[in-house]
Amino acid sequence: MTYELLQPVFIISSALIAIGLYGVMTKKNMLKIILSIGLIDTGVNVLIVAMGYLPGGTAPIENGNYAVYVDPVPQALVLTAIVIGVSVMALALAVAMGYYRKTGTLELDKEGVMKW
Amino acid sequence: MVSVPPVLLIALPLLFAFFAPLVNMWSRKAVKVYTLLVLILNATLSYLLFANVMQNGVVYEQLSGFYPPIGILLAVGPIGAILALLINTLSTIVYLTYFGEAENSVKFSMLYMLVTASSTGIVITGDLFNMFVFFEITAVGSYGLVASMRTKESFEGAFKYIVLGSIGSAFILLGIATIYGYLKTLNFYDIALRIDTMPPTARLMSFIFLIIGIGVEAEIFPLNGWVPDAYQGASNRVASFFSLGPSKAGIYAIARLIFTLLPILSGWQLALLLGVFTLIIGELAALMQEDPKRMLAYSSIGQMGLILIALSLHSETALIAAIFLMVGHALAKSLLFLGVRDYARGTLRNPLIAAPMFIGILSIIGMPPFPGFWGKWYLMKDLASQGAWLIMLVIILTAIVESVYYARFLHRGTGGEKRKLSRSETAAIIILASLLILVGIFPNYLYDPAVRAAASLLGGGP
Amino acid sequence: MVDLIALGEQILLLAGMVTLGFAIGMFFNGFARKVTARIHNRIGPPIYQGYIDVFKLFAKKTNISHGWIFDLAALFSVAGITLAFLFLPVAGFTLLSTEGDIFLILYLLAIPALGFALGAGASGNPNAAVGIMRALILMLAYELPLVMVVVAMMIHYNTTSLATLVQMQSGMHWAIFVPVFFIGAIIVDMALQGMLMEKPFDIAIAPHEIASGPMVEFGGKHLGALMLYKMMAIVVETTLFVDLFLGGGVVLSVSQYGWIAYVVNFLVWFALITLVFFLALLINAVFPRFRIEQALKFYWKYDALAALLILIWVFAGVSI
């Protein structure tokens, strides 16, 4: 289908996801982890929107002239995904604030953490 | 029987959850009673739905009038009905324990209702994205519940749960994106029909994305890093609720994935491998635990592995075993989490707590008159008929390891001075224990629905 | 109904043989002290000293007792050893030996020992308790080689009843002539030394260390009963050895020669048991006393190994 056209989109979203994952995997600071999660979400949302792309389609807004519309369903999905991403990030920040108030640090290092 | 539209099961709790602050303004104490009433209502509705499904087969419901490719379809099959009934009734019982608590924050009750509704939603929905949304609501609700204790451990547990949960949801979204990209539909059964048209690599990629995403919630081995810390951080009530609600929904989603969406042979083999690994790692890690709650968390991981093995054998007896194991684990583990306290002041000294806890442990180990036994017996029976001696050996060795660390738990629990639990907690524990005994002694009430559920699941239907 | 005359006759025979046994036992006591004295180059008491000692003990005017369990000892030891004697084929007379077998006799030898131990225990004297401990360990020690050889014989002759064993050995092909059981006889003779509580193994009744062990509180008629038990035990144990290895003294078959066979058999039996006892006395007069650990190690190391050799030999022989 139109995957050759979507090549750049794939590159951008996988790059975004890779950076996000790198951030989660290496950083100790809670805020940095939250940011990298945000990055992963944006990467995925870009991909979903790209799924609905039709060559030459315009934005799916009904204004009378029946031009070719891009598939509206993924965009609906992305809307909910973005809302969910925001709420998760808000909750994460609240938790990080609570943790900071309790322990005075935002670092999740080897000793202070519940392990084994 | 009056036919109950399944959507009520989700809509009512959400509606009443958002009315909760209004009730709170009226009187703080009333919120608890209000929430309990809502949960009881939801439980009765789920029972009616269960009776309805049992009587005249699968109940379908169109949301917002559109037909499947566009609209969301709720398809409640026998397995969905059983799990919905299980989740709702047990969450009401576990909520009972909140009455013993001094502080009564409205936020806790709201989150509780929210997560119950969304877990039920996962179980009865027929649409992939709709399941994702319910997954996310459960996840967010659970993050909040874990953090509700406001201690260092709970914040830390919540944070880990958030990080891994969001990575998981990202993977699910990727899976949905690939599937939607090719098949332009999100309905399970529609996907199942047209899954072959997808090119094989895309199909495999979507399966990988989905199994990782759902796996995080279903506590499968490499993905369940958050489980021990989340359960240890959460309060007893929340941990007990987790072991019945969200984890059951997670394992249901895995079942839905490998039976309806992508019923491919290598999928079952992967699930079997994951199940075996989860079982071994879960049980062995539990052997060396000092903190009882963390031990129970690892034991939950082990039990999830066992259920996964049962699911992955894709034969009728194995599925019946999976259902029995799910019901047994939900009842017993929630009971244990309610009753467990740190060893210094063990709760096993007063007989009112010791006897139900003892029954709970017996069911988990797989002792006869309890559902755990019927699950293990059927699982072994199915494994024997397929001649899979190695897996049987693994299950046997892990069962022995399990009995060792539960023996230590039983002994150390009786140490320390006597400790009184609040009346409501004792009541909840006793109710759960009596439920365990009833299901154990009269298993046919669970057996007949389980047989139909297994048949329908195997056939790819809801 | 069982005809009474035969029963009466049988009981009379049994009673006669028992009194004969006791008489021989008392003779042996005097004989033993005479032989030991002669070896020690002294004259030693007259042969009939045993009878005098027993009568003197029963002639004692006052006797003490430590309660009914203490009295039980005297009763049980004499009764037990007569029971053991009755179940042995003695000099061709099968008294009751067709009713029981070798295992019954091995366990019957234990009744008097246990009853005697009960009485000694009841006396409350620590010497007695230590003596009984040594006696029981010694019993465990010498039983192993004895039992191994006996089992080897039982399996070789494929019978466990002594009466049939004696019949099998009749006509001069005694078990001792079979090479494997010749070594067996030596091993059992060493075990016999322990059973008779002769010098190297009289650890249990050591007068110097534990004031004659279990018999410390027995005086007067109790000691008399124990002396009777001791003497009868000598007769029983030597007869057991003779029955196992030397054909039980049956030289002439009764059917051919009638009552003369009884007399000849009796004399041969008496000569054989005296010979065996004499051998034991020789060792007794010369040896110092073992410690209990040494005795245990001796029996369970050297004797048991030899007996194991016999077992393997018989296993090779009999394994079809």
Add this chain to the structure above:
Amino acid sequence: MILEAFGVMLLAVIVVLALDRYPRIAAAVAIIASLLPLFALTSWAGIMGISLPSFLAPLEFESSLVYNLGPGTLNLAITPLGWFFLLLLATSFPLALLFASSFVRNRAGGFYAGMLLTMLGSFGVLLARDALTFFLFWEIMSWSILAMVLRGGDRRAIVSYLSFGSLSAMLLLFGFMMLYFKTGTFLFGDMHLDTSLTTLVALSMIVAGLAVKGALMPLHVWAPHVYSRSEEPFVAFLSGGLSKLGYFGMLLFMYGIAGLSLLSSWGTFRDVSYFGYALAVIGAFTAFAGTVLAVMQDDLRKLLAYSSVGQLGYIAIGIGIGTPLALTGALFQALNHTFFKAVLFLAAGAVYYRTGKWKISELGGLGYRMPFTFLAALFAIFALAAIPITSGFAAKWLLYEAAIEKKFLFVTPIMLIAGVGAFLYAYKILYGVFLGEPRYDVKEAPISQLVAMWLLVLPLVIFLIFPGWVADLAAPILSEYGMQPIPHTPYVITTNLAAYNTLAVIFALMGALLVSLILYKWKPQEVVPHEDNYLAGEPPELYEYISMHAASNYYEPFEDVFGPVFRRGAERAWEIILAAAEFLGNGARRLYTGLTQDYSIYILLFFLILVGWWLLW
């Protein structure tokens, strides 16, 4: 009527739990409920060819029952083998409860509930006719025993019991499933096994699982801890009755289901199957090691526990040899062991009830203060040590005959030495606890305890006089396995090697006793106060400072020679296995490092592996 019996017993469990604070009433309810298996026993007496008067069999029990439970069907039916072992359990159980009525003080309700549950479980196991029922009731019994062990509260006992209990359960499960794989059914009736490797492995797994309950040597580690750390009446029933279920299972599976022909199809040595031969050798080793370990114990309960392990080894030998003579011997030994071990544990309980002490070195001289307990224990010890006139000797004699008949050259001496070893610890109990210098002036044990003990001694006396009756009881069992019962009359048991006539032995003993009585009564005697002992002339008042009781580490020379060899053999092996499991546990535990970085790395790795595995392959 079987289903109602189970229902009534469950009801009794609940009622007894409610009556926790009134021990007496709870005891009464428990004893009444415990009579049910007894009535079942009498009503089924017909299949053993015993016709009982009607008042003895009031309730009418149907001989078989099929009850559909939904996922599985329970089918129970009475068999001669089941009846024989039910005889052992149903008679000793009410008496153990009678003893407990005055012994158990705290949380009595829990005690009786646990006991009734064990009885219910064992009742079900005895009647089971298919693998599911057998396993279900076997597990109910084993976890109700766990409930009783928990009451004892000793850490080693709980952990070792539960781990061995679940090992035995899983072995049984694995074995049953392999049989299911082979024959496609669970019903014992139509399990026609063929001589394939899987059947052999299945059968050996089942026998190993049963051997854990029967405390055979490598798997016996739990028995001494549990026997010595739980309440006495329970231990009397556990070691007396419940350990026999292991051997009931062995008989059922080795001879009932597999059959002698199948066993010997895997190769025979002097027409005793290798399978049986291995069991006999393990049994002999258990008998020997159990007895030697019992000799070296100072704690009375531990001593009785190891002696129990030793005596059970004999039964395994009998089952292993497998000839009609050996099986009758094994059944007779099981019968004897149930009763004399129950009496001994109850006597130990009575002693503890009065003096509160366990160590033999601290006890002493109780024979004078507690004469009836002493007499009961004396009779039981004579039966244990197999003194000829007691029934214990007849049982062991049968086993010896069977071993000699089958030319067991190396097993028979070990059995005989174990028998002699029994004298050692028998005397240690008699002297250490009952004889010697009286140090405690305690009253006699309460009436209910004495009645319980003496009623348990009764069967020993009956079978002392009529050993032939056991051969009658064994006849239907043997004919079921297609074997001829051994030739016998009520008094005389004859084998093709020799005969044993109890009548002759008893009358000869009476005669001999008469002789020694006359000899004995010749001269008067006067009883001397206890202090008047010859201690190199030391005056009696010395007794206050030092104790004359010579029972502390009684067999010290024996221990010096054999101590290190026997002391920790089996236990160390199991500890190594536990340490290995814990090492693995630590490994698995280390995976959860608690850092989200590591967890996300795990997810990514998992993703890459999956992709790599599927796309490349």
Add this chain to the structure above:
Amino acid sequence: MRNDDWKKVSRLVSKKSLWMVHFCTGCGAMEMPPVMTSRYDMERFGIAPMATPRQADVLLITGYLSIKTLKRVVQVYEQMRDPKYVIGFGSCTINGGMYWDSYNTIKDLSKYIPVDLYIAGCMPRPEAIMDAFLKLMEMIEKGEAIGWKKYHKYYDQYKRNQRMAFSYRLDEVQDIKEDDAK
């Protein structure tokens, strides 16, 4: 067989098998080994050494007796069974011998336990001991060795003497004298 015939037989039998326990205090014990072994061999008269007083008939006191050992000797004597005999070796038992003026040895044995036979000599040689044994056997046969009957008859006097010997505090001696006066 009338009663006195039985007496005669029992005396003969107890004469022919005398079992002795010797309380080896002082230097007399050295004389016993030659008597037992091959040169003098007392066993030919049926005399055998026994370990405990219960089994013994004759008690040999082979030397001086301090008050402390007297207490043990009385205990051993009472543990022996009738008919029992006592032989005192050497002059120490007769009149205290060379310890005649010592404060803690007893001077005359027969005051405390009935002695059937004394052997003179500051430790008699084995021949004297053998002769004493034969003398004792003769006395038993003739029925003169009645020490144990005397002990029963004058039991309280013997006990008084023993208490007198054992008491060393003055007030105890005083009350014994008052008892005598009564």
